Amino acid sequence: MIAAHSVAHAIVIISLVAALGLAVGNIRLFRVNLGIAGVLFSGIAFGHFGITVNKEVLEFLREFGLILFVYTIGMQVGPGFFASLRQAGLRLNLLAASVVLLGAALTVLVSRLGGIEMASAVGLYSGAVTNTPSLAAAQQALKDIGSLGEEAARLPGIGYAVAYPFGILGTILAMVLARWLGRVDLAREASSKPCGGDAGDLTRMNIQVENRNLDGLPLSRIPALESLGVRFSRLFHEGRLSVPQRDTVLHVGDVLLAVGPKARLEELVLVVGRKSDMDLRSLPSDIISSRIIVTHKEVLGKTLGELDLASRYGVVMTRAARAEIEFVPNAQYALHFGDALQAVGEKEAVAKVAELLGNSPRALSHPQLIPVFTGIALGVLLGSLPIALPGMPAPVRLGLAGGPLVVAILLSRIRRIGPLSWYMPM
CATH class of the missing domain: 3.30.70.1450 (Regulator of K+ conductance, C-terminal domain)
Structure with missing residues (x-):
C-alpha cells in the first residue's frame, strides 16, 4: 500500500514514533514521568526492530526540527536575556562556562581511560547533559572534516542515544535525592515568596x-x-x-x-x-482596570510618551507584560506587537485606548509567518559562516543550532524591523 522508504512511509513512521513516545512520556511512575523524552525511547525501540525511514528524509526532519526548537527557544528567552546579563552577567557566564568546561574535561578523561573514541565520547557528553544542539554541532564539525568519513559522523549520535536515558534518569534521581535530603516541602515552597523578595x-x-x-x-x-x-x-x-x-x-x-x-x-x-x-x-466609581493587547501596526514602535494617553484620554498604564515579564512602563517605553498593558481609566476612555492599540487577541493566535521564516533563513546563513581558528583542522561554524538561536535572541530583542514584527505567541 505504501512503498518502503517513500515520503509517505517516513511520515507514517515518524508520526507513530511521536505518538507512542508522547504516550509513554505521560505515564507516571512514582509521581515522575518522562515527558517529551519518551519520544527518544520510542525512536530507539523502532530502530532496534529495524523499522527505519529514508535517510534523506530523516536527516531533513532531524535538522529542521532542531532549527524550529532552538529558534522558538531563542524567541522565548530573548527579551529577558540581555536584562539577565546586565543584572548577573558575569556570574551567570562563569557558571555556564564552568559547567561546560568541567563536562568537557570529564569527557576527555573518560575517553582516555576507557579507550572510547572521541567522537563517541562527545555524543556521550551531549546525551549525559541532554543537550541536543551540542550533538548537532559535533556532527556538523565531524562532517566538515571530510577525511574522517561518514561513519565517524554517526558515532556521536550513538553515544548520545546511549547516554541520554541515563542523563534523564540521573537528573530526576538527583532532584528527588536533593528534595529528600533537604526535606523540601513543594507545596510550601510554591506558596511562599522567594527569599528577600523579587x-x-x-x-x-x-x-x-x-x-x-x-x-x-x-x-x-x-x-x-x-x-x-x-x-x-x-x-x-x-x-x-x-x-x-x-x-x-x-x-x-x-x-x-x-x-x-x-x-x-x-x-x-x-x-x-x-x-x-x-x-x-473597592470603592464604587466609573473607573475600571482593563488588560489591553497591542496589535495595531500603527502604534508599534511608538512610546507611551508619544501617545500621551493620560492627557488625551485620561488613561494611565500601570503595568506592562512582555514575554511573560511584568514591569511598570515609563514614558520611554516603546510598544511592540503582543505587549499586554494594564489600563486604568473611565470605561469609555479605556475603550477608546483599546481601539487605538488594537486589543485583538485573535491576531496573537496567528503568527506572522514571513518574519518567522525570514529569521530562520538568517539563522541558517549565520550558522553556515566559517570561522577559521588557528590549529583547527576545519573552520568552526555556529551550525544549524547555534545560528538560529543567536538570530532568534537578537530579533526577539529588536522585536520589529520596518513592517516585520518578530513576535511569536507563547
Whole structure:
C-alpha cells in the first residue's frame, strides 16, 4: 500500500514514533514521568526492530526540527536575556562556562581511560547533559572534516542515544535525592515568596498623603518618583475618586493607589505619608482596570510618551507584560506587537485606548509567518559562516543550532524591523 522508504512511509513512521513516545512520556511512575523524552525511547525501540525511514528524509526532519526548537527557544528567552546579563552577567557566564568546561574535561578523561573514541565520547557528553544542539554541532564539525568519513559522523549520535536515558534518569534521581535530603516541602515552597523578595514582583498599595511639603504640589513633583518606577492608578480626594495625572495637585489627606515593586512602594511611603487602610479599588466609581493587547501596526514602535494617553484620554498604564515579564512602563517605553498593558481609566476612555492599540487577541493566535521564516533563513546563513581558528583542522561554524538561536535572541530583542514584527505567541 505504501512503498518502503517513500515520503509517505517516513511520515507514517515518524508520526507513530511521536505518538507512542508522547504516550509513554505521560505515564507516571512514582509521581515522575518522562515527558517529551519518551519520544527518544520510542525512536530507539523502532530502530532496534529495524523499522527505519529514508535517510534523506530523516536527516531533513532531524535538522529542521532542531532549527524550529532552538529558534522558538531563542524567541522565548530573548527579551529577558540581555536584562539577565546586565543584572548577573558575569556570574551567570562563569557558571555556564564552568559547567561546560568541567563536562568537557570529564569527557576527555573518560575517553582516555576507557579507550572510547572521541567522537563517541562527545555524543556521550551531549546525551549525559541532554543537550541536543551540542550533538548537532559535533556532527556538523565531524562532517566538515571530510577525511574522517561518514561513519565517524554517526558515532556521536550513538553515544548520545546511549547516554541520554541515563542523563534523564540521573537528573530526576538527583532532584528527588536533593528534595529528600533537604526535606523540601513543594507545596510550601510554591506558596511562599522567594527569599528577600523579587524587585520585579508588582503589587498595589494605598498610600495616604501626610507630608505637608507635598500639599499643593503636582504629582510629578514627588521626590524621586521617576527613579522609583511606580505608577498611580487612582486618587481619592474629598470623597471623589479619579485617575491622577502628572499635573494633578496633591493635598494632605488624599489617598493614592500606587502600583510597583513592593520595596519601591515602601520607599514611596516614607516620602508621601503612610499606608492607608482604605482600598480604593473597592470603592464604587466609573473607573475600571482593563488588560489591553497591542496589535495595531500603527502604534508599534511608538512610546507611551508619544501617545500621551493620560492627557488625551485620561488613561494611565500601570503595568506592562512582555514575554511573560511584568514591569511598570515609563514614558520611554516603546510598544511592540503582543505587549499586554494594564489600563486604568473611565470605561469609555479605556475603550477608546483599546481601539487605538488594537486589543485583538485573535491576531496573537496567528503568527506572522514571513518574519518567522525570514529569521530562520538568517539563522541558517549565520550558522553556515566559517570561522577559521588557528590549529583547527576545519573552520568552526555556529551550525544549524547555534545560528538560529543567536538570530532568534537578537530579533526577539529588536522585536520589529520596518513592517516585520518578530513576535511569536507563547
